[in-house]
Amino acid sequence: MPDDLDALKQDTLRALEAAADPRAWDAVRVGTLGKSGRLTALLKELGRAAPEERRARGAALNALRDELGAAIEQRGRAIEAEALQARLLAERVDVTLPVAPEPSGLIHPLSRTVEEMVAIFGAMGFTVAEGPDIETDWHNFSALNTPAHHPARTDHDTFYLPPLDGEGPASRMLRTQTSGVQIRTMLSVPPPIRIIVPGRTYRADHDATHSPMFHQCEGLVVGPASGAQAITLGHLKGTVIEFLRAFFAMPSLPVRFRASYFPFTEPSMEIDIGWDRRTGEIGGGSDWLEVLGSGMVHPRVLANCGLDPRAWQGFAFGMGVERLCMLKHGIPDLRSLYESDLRWLRHYGSSPLSPVVLHEGI
C-alpha cells in the first residue's frame, strides 16, 4: 500500500477510535467517504493518473474503501450499542418500589355462606324463595300453629311495629323466623315444593351470643303423603346429612338426630354435628353441637295453608346462617359480623373472583 493511503488508513482508524458519539463518528464518516471526503477525493483523482498506475492504485483504493467502510460501519454499531447501553443505564429505576396500591374488595362471610347453602341445596333441586322482613302475626305465628297463648311465643322476643289501620294490636312484627315464607309459598305454589329461604330475622335479644338481627336459612319440601313418592322423615335426614357434609367438606361428618318439639313440625328433631368443644374443631372430638331444627310439617300448618294433610306431607328445617358461618370460619364473636370493621372484613372476606361453584369445591 502506498504511503499516502496507509497514512489515510491510519488517520481514519485513529479518528474512528477517538469518535465517542454519533456526531464525531459521522464527522469521520463524512471526512472519509463523504462527497468531499479524503478517500472520495483520492478516488476522484484516480482518473487523472496514468493507466498502468491507475489499475494498481484503483485496486488499492477500492480495497481501502471497503476496509474503511466496514470499519466505519462497525464503529457506528458499536457507538449505537454504547449509547443504548448508556441510555438504559440512565433509565434504571428502583424496582423494589411498591406499585400503586389497588384496594381489594371482598365479599362478606355471611353472603358467602348463604351462597354456599344455595349452591348445595340447588344441587338437590331446591330453589330460593323470599319474603318480607315485616310480617303479619298470622304468617309468622298463627299459620305456623303457634297461637297467641302458645308458650313457644315467649321464646321469641318479637319486635313489634304499630298496627296498620283496621288491624289488631301486635299484628305487625319483624319476622322472628323465615318460616313465614313457607306459608307464603304453600299458599301460592301448588306442591310439589322444594325451597330454601335464606333471609334476615329479628329477635329482641342482644348479648355475646345473640344479635337483634341475624339470618336464618329455612327449607321446605312438600310432596305426596303416600305411595312410592311419599316424602318421609328419611328424606329429611338424607337431605340434611348431605348438606352438612358438603358444607363442611367432610364426607364422614358425624350427624346426630334428637327428638324435639317445634309447633310447626311433628315429629320434630334437633340435629347435632360432632365437634371438639375444647378446640372448636368440626367433626373431631366426642362432643355434639346443635346446628339445625327440623321435622315433618305439622298437619295443621298444611291445613292452614289450604293443603289437605291426608294427601300432602313433607319436611321443613331451619338453621342459623351465622352459626354455620362462624363454625366454618372459626369466627369467635357474633357481634363482629355486623360491625363493618375494615380490619375484620379484610380478614374474613372472600374474593369476588372466586364465586361459589361446586366443581371447584366450597
Place this chain on the structure above:
Amino acid sequence: MKFTLSWLRDHLDTGATVEALCAALNRIGLEVEGVENRGAALAPFRTARILSAAPHPNADRLRVCTVDTGLEGAAPVQVVCGAPNARAGLSVVFAPPGTHVPGSGITIKAGEIRGQRSDGMLCSLRELGLGSEHDGIAELPPNTTPGQSYANYAGLDDPVIEIAVTPNRGDALAVRGIARDLAAAGLGHLRPWLADTVEGTFDSPIDWAVAFPDACPLVLGRTIRGVRNGPSPAWLQERLTAVGLRPISALVDVTNFFSFDLGRPLHVFDAGAVSGGVLTVRRGQGETLRALDGRDYVADAEDCVIADDAGVQSFAGLMGGEKTGCTETTTTVFVECALFDPVRIALSGRRHGLVSEARQRFERGIDPALPAAALEAATRMILELCGGEASEVVSAGAPPDWQRTASLRFGRIAELGGLAVPPDEAVHALETLGFAVRERDEGRATFAVPSWRNDVAAPVLLSLQPGSDGDEAEAVAAVEAVEAETDLVEEVLRLRGLDSVPPVILPALRPVPAASLTPRQGRNALARRVLASRGMMECVGFSFTAREHAARFGAVPESLRLLNPIAADLDQMRPTPLATLVQAAGRNAARGLPDLALFEVGAGFDETGQRTITAGLRAGRTARHPGRAARTTTVWDAKADASALLAALGVPADAVSVTADAPAHYHPGRSGVFRQGPRIVLGRFGELHPGVLAACGLDGPAGGFELFLDAVADPKRRRKGVPDLPSLQPVRRDFAFLVEKRVTADALLRAARGAERTLIAGVSLFDVFEGDKVPDGMRSMAIEVVFQPRERSLTDAELEAASARVVDAVAKATGAVLRS
C-alpha cells in the same frame, strides 16, 4: 327441670349409669342441659374421729391430733391442725395426703409441720367447697361412724341432671313423668305409685266456691289442723336444694316437692289468716295482691284469682299471696289442689311478667286425673312431717272430660317416619308410656290416651288465612284424620331413636338441577361481585337504626318505628342501607381508618314496603404513592361505581339519563339521579351532604350511591343480533363548543349523537374548560365524534357536511357555538 339421680330412682327401677340415662334423655327429646355431680370432687374425703388433741410443742396455735380414719386395719394417723375447735372425740372430715381440696385449690402433702409429722388434713366446709363457714373444721354429729365417704354420708354423691322441657311436654316437668319416658325407652321399669287415702275426721272450716268455671273446672282442698311447721327434714331440704329451690318450711316444702315429684303444683294457705269460711275462684277486680315474691300485682278481669272475704289472697296457678302464706307459727293449714285453664295462666303470667314453677306446669297442662290422689299424698306427707289432723276433702266443679283415643295405622310409621317399626314393638312402646290398647287388628290399633299426655290427640284448632274462603270444618276434619296418628308415630320414633331412621336421598327432579336463583335474585350476587371487584368491602348492617339518624336519609314514618326497640338507637327501620354504611364509616374513622370503600346489598324500608337497595360509600382519601398525590373522594367516584354496576346489570348506557335532583342527604350541587325513561328511577349518587357526614363523625368529603335493583328491568334472554363490524376505518373529528354554563354535558352529547343517525358511531367528551379566554357564564366543551363510513370512504365534502350537521344540531339544542 332439675332432678337428682336418687329422686329419679324413687320412680324408676334401673341399673343404668348416669351416662346411659343422659344419652337416652337426649335421644327421646328431653335434652340434657347439664349434669352436676358435687360428689365426684369429694370422693377422697372421709368421716373420721379425733382420738386425742395435744398442743404443738413448737407452735402455740397448732394442735397435734391423732385421728381414727375408720379404715379397717389402719392405725390412727397423726395430723397437725390449726383449727381452734379441734378436740378429742370430735367427728370430723378427713382428707388423706394426695387429696385435691376444692375450696382452696391445693393438694395435701404428707410431711412435717414445725417438726411434727402430719399425714393429712381435717377440713372445714369451706375447704370442701360447700359454703363460706370457716370458724374451724367441720363438726359432724357425735357418733358419726368414721371411714364413710363424706359425699355419701352428706348425700352429695347424687348427680343433679338438668333437662330442657319442650312446651308440649308438661308431663316431663315431673320426676315421675321423666321416669316413665325412660322406662318406655328401655332404661328400667316404672315403679308403681299409689296414694294412700287419709280419712278426714272433721268438716273443713274452709270451703270452695267457683265463680269463674272457664278458668277453673275443678278445685279440691282440705284443712289440716294442729300442725307444727318448722324446717323440713334433711332429705327433703337436700332434694329441694339440689334442684335449685330454697327450703322454706315443711308446709311449703311439701308443695314444692309435689310440684317436682308429680308435676302437681299445690298451694297452702295459713287457715288462720283466711277471712270467712269460703275461698272463691273468680275474676280479678283490679285489686292489688302482694305475692310471695314480695312484689305487688294488680289482678284484672282477665286474671283468675282466689279471694276470701277480705279480698284477693292468691293469683291462681301463678303464686300465692303473702298475707295468707304459711309461716313458722301456722297451726292450721288449708291445702289447695286445682285445675286451671292453661291458656289463661299463660296469658296472665306473661302479662304480669310472673314466672313460677306453678305457672310453668299449669300453662303446659296438668294431669287432669291426678288432683284427688295428689291431695291425699300431700296430706299424708304433711301429717308425717308436721303432725295434725286432716278434715274431709272439700271441692267445687267437676273433673273435666279428658278421655280421648288415638288410632295408628302401622304402615304410617314407615310412610311418614321412614322406618318400618314392627307393630308389636310400636304397641309395646306406647303401652309403656301409658297408652292402653282399645282395639287392634292386623293393620291398626286404637289406644286410650293417658290423662297426662294432653299433647296427644289434642282438640284441633286451625288458623286459616284471614279472609280465606277455605272450608274450616273440612280442614279440621282432614287434620283430625291424621294428627293423632302423627302424634303416635312421633312417640314410637322418639322412643326407638331417630338415629335409627335410615337417611334417604330426595329423588332428583331432573338429571341436571335447574337454576336455584331467579334472574332477579342472581343480580344481587352479581352486584356484590362487581362492587367488590372495584375494591369495595361488603358489609352487613342492621336493618334498623336510630330514628334521628334514619331521618337524615329519608322518611321515618311512625309505621316503621319499633314499638319495643332493644335500644333507643335501634328503633327505626332504615330507609336505605346507605344510612348504616355512613355509621360504619364513622366507626372506622373513629378507629383511625378513615379511608374506605364499603357497600351493602340489603333492604331499605318505606311506607309502601321494602326494596333491595345496593348502596356504596367511599370516604377519605386515596392512598399516596410516589408520583401520585392522594386525593379526596368526589362525586365522580360515586358515579363511576354506580355506572359500572348498571352496566354490569345490562342497562344500556344510552338508556340512562341523569338529572340533578337527588334527595337531601346528598350535596345539592354534586349529586344526581339515574333515570330510565320518564318514570323509572334506577338510583342516585353524589357526594354526601357535609351536614350528614359531620353528624356521623366524618369530616372529609364522601361519595355514595344507591341503586334500586328491583327497578332494573328483568334481563331478557334474547339471542344477540349479528355484530356490526364495518370494514372501513372510522374517522374522528374534534369539536370545541362555547356554551352557557347552565347547559349540561348530557344535553350537548345527546344533541351531537342525534345529529346524524347512520354515520355517527360514537360521541365522547374529552375536555371541559372555563376561565381565561372563555367569557363569563360560559364554558368550553370539547367532544370527539366518530364517523363510521359504511359503503365507501367519505369524501372531504361529505365529511364537511356531516360535521356541519353536528355543529348545527348542537347549536340548535343548546345554543352553543363552535369555538374558533
